[in-house]
Amino acid sequence: MKALFSLNKYLWKYRWRLLLGIAFVTVSKIFSIYPVQAIGKAFDAVGDSIKIYKAMSPGLEQDAFYNTITDQIVMYSLIVFGFAILTGIFLFFTRMTIIVMSRLIEYDIKNDIFIHYQVLNTSFYKKNNTGDLMNRISEDVSRVRMYFGPAIMYTINLVVLFALVISTMIEVNAMLTLYVLLPLPFLSVIIYYVSHIINKKSERVQFHLSQISTFVQEAFSGIRVIKAYNQQHSKEVFFEKELVDYRNISLELVKTNALFMPMMTLLIGLSTIITIYVGGKLAISGEITMGNIAEFVIYVNMLTWPVASLGWVTSLVQRAAASQERINEFLHSVPEISNTNNDEIEISGKIEFKDVQFTYPGTNATILDGVSFTIQPGESLAIIGRTGSGKSTIASLLTRLYDVTNGCIEVDGIDVRKINLNILRKSIGYVPQEVFLFSETIANNIAFGQRDLKVSRAVIEEAAKNAEVYENILDFPNRFDTKVGERGITLSGGQKQRISIARAIIGKPSILVFDDCLSAVDTETEKKIISNLKTVMENRSTIIISHRISSVTHCDKIIVLDEGKIVESGNHDSLLKQSGIYAELYQKQLLEEVSIEV
Ligand SMILES: Nc1ncnc2c1ncn2[C@@H]1O[C@H](COP(=O)(O)OP(=O)(O)O)[C@@H](O)[C@H]1O
Ligand SMILES: [Mg+2]
Structure with missing residues (x-):
């Protein structure tokens, strides 16, 4: 993790953008909480009105009351719709600040690395192979960018959402809140492990892919030699073998990915069932209303993604730290031959x-x-x-x-x-x-x-x-x-x-x-x-x-x-x-x- 500290200078450089991003996340989350409360109220209001409607004797008065119910529903729908639009707008601003910041930092880091590459000595280039050097400026930097972009964005998102949603939930009912949140830590841990496996496998896919491209590149540039020595067949055999490896590991990755979503859905479902079961009991005893149950179901769904992303973000940060360590290792290597003198002299050539x-x-x-x-x-x-x-x-x-x-x-x-x-x-x-x-x-x-x-x-x-x-x-x-x-x-x-x-x-x-x-x-x-x-x-x-x-x-x-x-x-x-x-x-x-x- 220490490696990531060296990146703080970039965060400092773009601090205003970051602060603005945090403000946008907060506003967008606040706007996303209101419609949920509106839905809860709508449930209760409509439920009560229907009871009154049924108790009324048929006639003009009952028809008029019917119209007020529909008006109510339309009003709540408009509130939900309006806030959804506001949430969306601020979500757009969030990405436009934080993800843009990560791209700007990526640009800075790439420039810094390239400048350093040019200072280093010939002996450095003898020790490190080209592929490795290319990787640092492309793969490693893009992983570090993930730390500045998605990782930071989702973390802020999670903190803000937790603070807002959980305080709202506790206000409604503390016990129900506790029950509903119970499966979430498990979800986070599982996601962490699964993303770890996915990352490992993607890395292997990436490795095979780069091997294949190196092979193909060489085959293209050496095509004359290959033809002259009639080695097309042996090259084909070799290529196919590489491709089979690549296919197998890709299929493994697909399998893991395929298991990922169903598992998530299962755990979200579990939380929903708990909400309805425990919430139902509480509603029967009159501690909460039906509307509260509806509210909670939505809260649970709102929390699941950020909590799931916690596991994902952790693995992102770990990968970024490993990449930054590789980058630092070379950024800190000092060229043995460097300029120590800035005197402007004229050389005559002895x-x-x-x-x-x-x-x-x-x-x-x-x-x-x-x-x-x-x-x-x-x-x-x-x-x-x-x-x-x-x-x-x-x-x-x-x-x-x-x-x-x-x-x-x-x-x-x-x-x-x-x-x-x-x-x-x-x-x-x-x-x-x-x-x-x-x-x-x-x-x-x-x-x-x-x-x-x-x-x-x-x-x-x-x-x-x-x-x-x-x-x-x-x-x-x-x-x-x-x-x-x-x-x-x-x-x-x-x-x-x-x-x-x-x-x-x-x-x-x-x-x-x-x-x-x-x-x-x-x-x-x-x-x-x-x-x-x-x-x-x-x-x-x-x-x-x-x-x-x-x-x-x-x-x-x-x-x-x-x-x-x-x-x-x-x-x-x-x-x-x-x-x-x-x-x-x-x-x-x-x-x-x-x-x-x-
Ligand atoms: N970068 C290097 N690292 C290690 N050994 C080298 C390197 N470059 C050249 N050599 C070795 O130094 C010797 C002299 O090489 P070089 O100066 O290129 O010879 P010439 O130019 O006379 O053909 C050779 O034995 C070669 O293998
Ligand atoms: Mg020579």
């Missing part, structure tokens, strides 16, 4: 790795071991090495997606951990190895990092030209306004890489990092891009990570990385003279290129 050692959080292997190098402003450095040698890790450390384990990285002579993180990241144009494009237009994808600057179309086009993707874009149906991804065009790996390059160079950052971003581009295009980049890279420090030597021969410095250590360094010519790994790789790739061209 980069220095000083004896950097690195192990990924939660693992044991040392990925980088004693890596040191210096890049002067405007210089270019190439990193060559086998897959898994730690090249991409170097890029992640420079952009502070992770922090070093030992040693330090300096930019312009300052430890990166002390530089304003926003400035640092803004000053680095980073093309990650795994290209990611958003389902937006190509223009928006290229201008992605410059959102707050509003770049012109001409600037976007220039970036595209330098990345050698301009001609390709012109071939697309809507050119720069062509949508990428799901509901748009599918790009080839090389096109994606080049759009990603355009995205990095458009802001003219003082540092550029290209992580194997030419791997899916043919050698001819590669040559063109490199010659364009030479102009772009002028006066900018550049790190080019590659496994292809042809992309790096022009670089000022080249280091060869192997199992996290720098094993060779120099420039193209000096490395060739060393006749080591670099020279060997160069010979091999030269041969490959020749054989492709032949």
Whole structure:
């Protein structure tokens, strides 16, 4: 329950709405009590009048009396009708305040969660799977909303109704009240257990449902592989099995739900019988009137739902507390890498790795071991090495997606951990190895990092030209306004890489990092891009990570990385003279290129 305390700030924010809601509930309940009393009075009045009517001798006077009885009935009906309308109006206002409040809070919580998601580090995303994160922002939040909406509304409803109805009932007859209320606590407890079972089962249904959608989603995106390997049948079998599980648990849920209403009705019936039996005896002894019995029957029906909802609300609150605990657990997790400095500085681009050692959080292997190098402003450095040698890790450390384990990285002579993180990241144009494009237009994808600057179309086009993707874009149906991804065009790996390059160079950052971003581009295009980049890279420090030597021969410095250590360094010519790994790789790739061209 403690988890829910953290939500009080939202209640405080919407306190006026909540108070108004409470006022509306109270008024609507008061209006719903009056017609019941009217019905009781109508019963008694009509009963008395009929006795008088029968005692009268037939004639004009009796006919006139008959008319007054009908007038009375019409009057009571109008009273009941009028109050029903008033009750309805205020019920509408109640929902419009309290349920609206819960939706507003839901909106606030979702925003808070999303903002926090974006602050958390890459290592957080490695630990938690996407489905789980999605659940917190959708499922868990909607459960918490149930606490703010229905749970609060029904609780206020119950309190107000109890206070009003029970005091009215006791005024009529205390003993009858006691008897009539007797079954209600049982009802509440039963409902609590039944809703518990229903919730458990719904959760299982939900779980199976999300498994099925994950499966279907994967089948759609992997449809080409499935067809190519002729695995349609095995997928069908698997899907059917999942579906059978889903059907069975759904049917169980239906069974429990089906038992729920009859049970409720049975218990309400029990209360009604007690009312009539005990009330009848009291009426015979003259302690209460017939009208009182009618009144009580209605009171019992009025109380049953709120009392039943008490059990339901309890389980709602429990679920909300569990969900909020999950949300808090992550809202309270502090990002290890955060901005500690807001100094606005200009970065000129000197980069220095000083004896950097690195192990990924939660693992044991040392990925980088004693890596040191210096890049002067405007210089270019190439990193060559086998897959898994730690090249991409170097890029992640420079952009502070992770922090070093030992040693330090300096930019312009300052430890990166002390530089304003926003400035640092803004000053680095980073093309990650795994290209990611958003389902937006190509223009928006290229201008992605410059959102707050509003770049012109001409600037976007220039970036595209330098990345050698301009001609390709012109071939697309809507050119720069062509949508990428799901509901748009599918790009080839090389096109994606080049759009990603355009995205990095458009802001003219003082540092550029290209992580194997030419791997899916043919050698001819590669040559063109490199010659364009030479102009772009002028006066900018550049790190080019590659496994292809042809992309790096022009670089000022080249280091060869192997199992996290720098094993060779120099420039193209000096490395060739060393006749080591670099020279060997160069010979091999030269041969490959020749054989492709032949
Ligand atoms: N997020 C991560 N968590 C744990 N280990 C990782 C992670 N990313 C990469 N590694 C490991 O670090 C090593 C170096 O990876 P990486 O820098 O991507 O190499 P390269 O870019 O040279 O191919 C590999 O052995 C890889 O398995
Ligand atoms: Mg890599």
